[in-house]
Amino acid sequence: MSTLFLNARLLNPAEDLDTTGSIKIDDQGIIEAVATGAETIAAGDGDLIIDLEGKVLAPGLFDMHCHFREPGQEYKETLESGSAAAVAGGFTGVALMPNTKPVIDSPLGVAYIRHHSAELPIDIEVIGAMTVGSLGEALAPYGKYSSYGVKAISDDGTAIQNTQIMRLAVEYTANFDLLLIQHAEDKYLTAGGIMNDGAASAMLGLKGIPEVAEPIMIGRDLQLITWLKKHKLSGALPEPRYHVAHISTAASVDLVRKAKAAGLKASCEVTPHHFTLTENDLVAAKEKGNYIMKPPLPSEENRDALIEGLRDGTIEAIATDHAPHARHEKECPPDQAAFGIIGLETSLGLTITELVDKGVITLSRAIELLSTNPRRIMGLEEILFKPGKKANFAIIDPDLEWTVSDDEFGSKSRNTPFLGRKLKGKALGIYNKAKLIMR
Template identity: 40%
Template structure:
């Protein structure tokens, strides 16, 4: 396959220019100007950006146990449509991914899918927060990290042990930073909007307190901590200061946290409810600053599918939104077109950085590496239509919104897994 006349952006190799990419089999064979046409499939990529395949290090594929919301095939199809060639899936399944058997099930299902799937295993058995899983066994079975995502490890001493074990096994700990005792049944951000709607709010302190604890424990133990879905001004500053002290902390956020405030909840639409919740403008500004200055290393989706029936009732609905099919476009719309962030930085946060943090292959277009490539048009506008999603679920806050930036091709190991056939 020959990709011609693309703007090739590869932060790992310092490449940003109009070039061709030659693919032989499943590998990148050459990158340069005016490469000879070998007579194989040719993609005219004039006007398009070609970058390393996107990697989302925080998704919920819902398998096993909740496949009416999503399964590995549909989740990977959604990922490919969003430009992703690899995802890391969270362990809050049924049964919980706390054993080699569950990890092997996920891996077997993923063999048939159009996206690489890296399982994240649980920190504690059954995600019950009482006893650590066997990190060495889980790593040997293919876990790229451990997390009790959906909730924190509440016991301080257990989290400290987890960081020690993580360091010993060279396994990343991913923390969901929300103190459930402080949240105490809240469903949206605590503030003017929660008061206006007459619903119980979730105090920012719930996130900031656990974020601070994780950074202090990582500092004391020398372990690696990754802070999931950062949404508050306080947490951004805590992470910024911890990094300055040399703490081994990395962090992620998602497009909704730098694009939307809790004002969107005024219409009582549960598709704007997620954990942590949409915050206020000062938080959005702080998250944006954190993305821009490198405090926040990655952009993820926290893709969390739920059925329309589950999302129908504003008060009773589970928290979570889908994001795989809108994430790149949302990021380009806000960060590139509005904030002026270079496309290379967006690519870095959505491919190279996640690969490096997880210690997986990808995030680069180096010669000889797998031909995992995303081709997108940075200036093409389109309107989100959730009814066209590849995902089984439709719970997006972006439905009906105009975004700028469109995935045109996704290529996994030299094969096209997604081609945009839709009209704008």
């Protein structure tokens, strides 16, 4: 039985496509036919026909920065519950950070995740740890990662403080053409910090995290990459590919902007909570646990710089940093709260509400940030709406208004500051791995 999507708004930035049309998919999940404009596709006997009535059919969203907590902290999230959260948000793929217990720092850990996620409805990429145990002391086996098809490495949650170790990491990622994803943080500056350092933190009596802690590490890394490119690389080796996770300050955005202009293969992502909230939201919140994250919620000046980075193209991806925590880890004094919030279910709605509806970016650009670019940065195959290609779709109603409620969450955790918030734009379902899941 084939599946036929009719009367869709076909939106695919990879093909510069934004038109009305229909797509037919065979029972193996391969696109049979694509019709645009006045063209039609004939339905066969027994075909499943879905009239989208102008709703958007876009490439399945891809989140390149998630934490599903398995193995080791399944009380917060599992591969299955994280997958359910992804489907609810319109995501057909995610990349999982390695800071599980134990840390994913070997092919054995990669194989574990792949084995236990094979039957899930989304595609899961495993990001390997940059150093053994993410301790910043010895490099993980990059060559073995590469042979297992790992596309990226990161010590997310920390950053290599030893510059010599970081130099080696940069060189070896170039050797094996791995994407280096940096959680940029000078731990000596941030130690014990809870929120952005400034008047707000002083007023609340909470130790601050100086915003300079992020660009200091990015600047160091870019200097290493510039030096390596100039003095060490021959034409035989690819250049290092460097990506800044959850960027949060104006200085950081400016560093990446200048690195791009200088020809470095640098990119960065921003989370919805960093382009939506500021430290003032934490101050105003009665229960502050769900406003505690790393990097901390920015000042208004830095939040505005993030929005400008999205507007001018410096920031190439939106990623959630989906970080589930149990209630007792958030419903506590702010200086005892775990860092991070969940985000898969609210990412699309926040992007449309805060960026598209406010004229910062177009809907096509939003899909690029949420799907096309993350896959490109990770080195994954692009999604094309062409016969013979695998069908991988998000079905989106960009005009649907809804209120964030944990009753519909697929995640095991509920740690989000957006409960009760009214948003516009929601995923209605996905098609991936020859399966249609509609909500």
